[in-house]
Amino acid sequence: MFKRNGMEKGIESLLFISAVAAVLALFLLCIFLFRDGILLFRDYPLSSFLTEKSWYPTSINPRFGLLPLLLGSVIVTVGAIVFAVPLGIAAAIYISELASPRVADILKPFTEILAGIPSVVFGFFGLVVLVPYIQDAFDLRTGQIALTGSIILGIMALPTIISISEDAISSVPRSIKEGSLALGSTKWQTIHKVTVPAALSGISAAVMLGIGRAIGETMTVMMVTGNTAIIPGFPSGLFEPVRTMTATIALEMGEVPQGSDHFHALFAIGSVLFITTFIINIVAGHIKTRYKFKL
Amino acid sequence: MFQNAKINEKIAFSLLRMAMGLVVLFVLVILYYIISNGYSVISLEFLTSMPAKRMTAGGIYPALVGTIYLIIGSMAFALPMGILAAVYLNEYAKPGKVTWLIEMAISNLAGTPSVVFGLFGLAMFVKYLGFGPSVLAASLTLALLILPVIIRASQEALITVPREYREASLALGVTKWQTIRRVVLPAAIPGMVTGAILSVGRVAGETAPILLTGAAYFLPRLPESAFSQFMALPYHLFVLATAGTNIAQTRPIQYGTALVLLIIVLGVNLFAIAIRNHYRKKMHR
Numbered sequence: 001m002f003k004r005n006g007m008e009k010g011i012e013s014l015l016f017i018s019a020v021a022a023v024l025a026l027f028l029l030c031i032f033l034f035r036d037g038i039l040l041f042r043d044y045p046l047s048s049f050l051t052e053k054s055w056y057p058t059s060i061n062p063r064f065g066l067l068p069l070l071l072g073s074v075i076v077t078v079g080a081i082v083f084a085v086p087l088g089i090a091a092a093i094y095i096s097e098l099a100s101p102r103v104a105d106i107l108k109p110f111t112e113i114l115a116g117i118p119s120v121v122f123g124f125f126g127l128v129v130l131v132p133y134i135q136d137a138f139d140l141r142t143g144q145i146a147l148t149g150s151i152i153l154g155i156m157a158l159p160t161i162i163s164i165s166e167d168a169i170s171s172v173p174r175s176i177k178e179g180s181l182a183l184g185s186t187k188w189q190t191i192h193k194v195t196v197p198a199a200l201s202g203i204s205a206a207v208m209l210g211i212g213r214a215i216g217e218t219m220t221v222m223m224v225t226g227n228t229a230i231i232p233g234f235p236s237g238l239f240e241p242v243r244t245m246t247a248t249i250a251l252e253m254g255e256v257p258q259g260s261d262h263f264h265a266l267f268a269i270g271s272v273l274f275i276t277t278f279i280i281n282i283v284a285g286h287i288k289t290r291y292k293f294k295l
Numbered sequence: 296m297f298q299n300a301k302i303n304e305k306i307a308f309s310l311l312r313m314a315m316g317l318v319v320l321f322v323l324v325i326l327y328y329i330i331s332n333g334y335s336v337i338s339l340e341f342l343t344s345m346p347a348k349r350m351t352a353g354g355i356y357p358a359l360v361g362t363i364y365l366i367i368g369s370m371a372f373a374l375p376m377g378i379l380a381a382v383y384l385n386e387y388a389k390p391g392k393v394t395w396l397i398e399m400a401i402s403n404l405a406g407t408p409s410v411v412f413g414l415f416g417l418a419m420f421v422k423y424l425g426f427g428p429s430v431l432a433a434s435l436t437l438a439l440l441i442l443p444v445i446i447r448a449s450q451e452a453l454i455t456v457p458r459e460y461r462e463a464s465l466a467l468g469v470t471k472w473q474t475i476r477r478v479v480l481p482a483a484i485p486g487m488v489t490g491a492i493l494s495v496g497r498v499a500g501e502t503a504p505i506l507l508t509g510a511a512y513f514l515p516r517l518p519e520s521a522f523s524q525f526m527a528l529p530y531h532l533f534v535l536a537t538a539g540t541n542i543a544q545t546r547p548i549q550y551g552t553a554l555v556l557l558i559i560v561l562g563v564n565l566f567a568i569a570i571r572n573h574y575r576k577k578m579h580r
Contacts, residue, residue: 018379090314118500216408
């Protein structure tokens with residue numbers, strides 16, 4: 001009997017250790033990321049990293065300014081969200097409120113296909129199909145511009161926005177909708193005055209996670225946005241090549257001597273990226289736990 | 296007044312339909328381009344021969360094998376770890392600070408950009424632990440990336456096991472772990488397998504993390520050990536499409552590689568759905 005209890009305890013500890021490994025992984029990730037990132041600030045103070053307007057990592061007087069890369073990420077992400085959010089929410093409303101259950105059962109896995117396609121395939125599609133098209137359509141020098149990145153990133157963020165919004169909209173209790181319909185409202189009035197407002201916090205969580213997905217995407221933006229590190233104008237910058245934080249890390253890490261300032265600067269950018277998505281995740285998680293409909 | 300509302304509804308509904316149609320169109324256009332341009336390239340020879348003439352001819356064999364190694368390597372770490380963690384969270388954990396911390400860590404790992412995992416893998420596995428750019432370093436990095444996916448899928452599978460199963464077993468005087476091993480896990484396995492298979496697709500498609508932890512531009516041979524560099528399908532596609540010796544000339548190989556990737560990822564998804572449906576029928580019998 002005693003032995004059996006001992007084994008039970010042992011197994012519980014083993015399981016506990018496996019679960020705590022996730023915490024350990026996150027902890028180590030922070031340590032290793034920040035440790036190499038902070039080393040940049042020995043030679044280049046944090047203030048210059050945050051306010052310097054240019055990114056010339058390989059010139060004789062190297063400049064490590066975060067701004068052009070941060071704003072590059074922001075403009076591409078904003079462009080993606082502006083087009084993916086209305087489209088994604090509309091599709092989610094269609095799936096949960098208009099489509100028959102049978103059609104919805106087909107549409108849901110169909111949109112999930114988008115989530116499965118690897119980012120490098122999206123990038124490849126963007127490069128061979130969308131880039132030449134954009135170049136012709138707007139009569140530009142190159143089609144590798146922020147807008148192209150925004151369009152592809154928007155498509156990539158769609159499955160996240162659709163599936164989480166759809167969950168939120170379907171979780172609105174039927175009694176509330178029926179109450180509105182019984183008062184003589186049309187189905188559309190019910191959707192946009194009752195159902196969608198009731199699901200709003202869930203929808204906002206979906207938008208947050210969509211932003212997180214877009215800002216962290218690497219291969220796609222690297223292949224279609226041209227990668228020029230200049231501070232983009234707004235909105236004119238949408239039609240110029242930009243370079244994002246993610247693309248900078250992936251492009252430059254291969255050619256950097258380990259332990260150099262440039263090496264540490266790339267880790268500093270990684271840290272900024274990590275902190276950004278960390279905040280987005282915390283906020284989205286907070287909104288999501290609050291929206292659970294209480295009856 | 297009511298007339299207006301009816302007209303508004305008509306307009307709104309047609310806009311919603313158009314939005315849905317546009318999303319479906321995106322999927323179809325992307326699939327169409329890759330499939331129609333790629334299918335004539337794929338042959339047994341394409342899959343089993345080495346790249347030739349500075350990658351402008353030949354096949355994708357080393358990249359395909361590299362991707363398979365990465366799948367096996369990352370699964371070997373992430374699958375047992377993820378399932379055990381899910382069992383703990385679902386069967387043992389009590390609400391409290393520690394459980395909150397674990398759940399928070401899992402959600403945040405899931406939302407961390409893959410290139411950040413790449414940086415971490417580079418700093419910890421490649422440099423600090425001294426594995427060098429290698430299959431091992433990349434597999435471990437990818438394992439961390441899919442760990443949250445596997446934990447979440449396994450948790451969902453465990454939740455669907457009815458409480459009566461556990462209570463019936465415990466009532467017979469069986470211990471908690473024996474109950475989990477003999478009753479709960481067998482019932483939850485199909486759901487867990489589905490989650491695991493889905494993350495295979497993720498491993499096959501990820502590029503940024505392996506770019507920083509050991510993927511090679513070109514290797515004339517297969518990796519010899521876990522400490523060798525390797526080629527992989529997504530990185531191969533990236534290299535050919537952006538930095539190859541002759542981008543226009545290798546376009547067919549690019550389409551072929553993209554299609555092979557797509558087939559692996561989507562095939563794996565269909566397979567997972569088929570398994571789930573198969574077991575669902577079995578459970579209901």
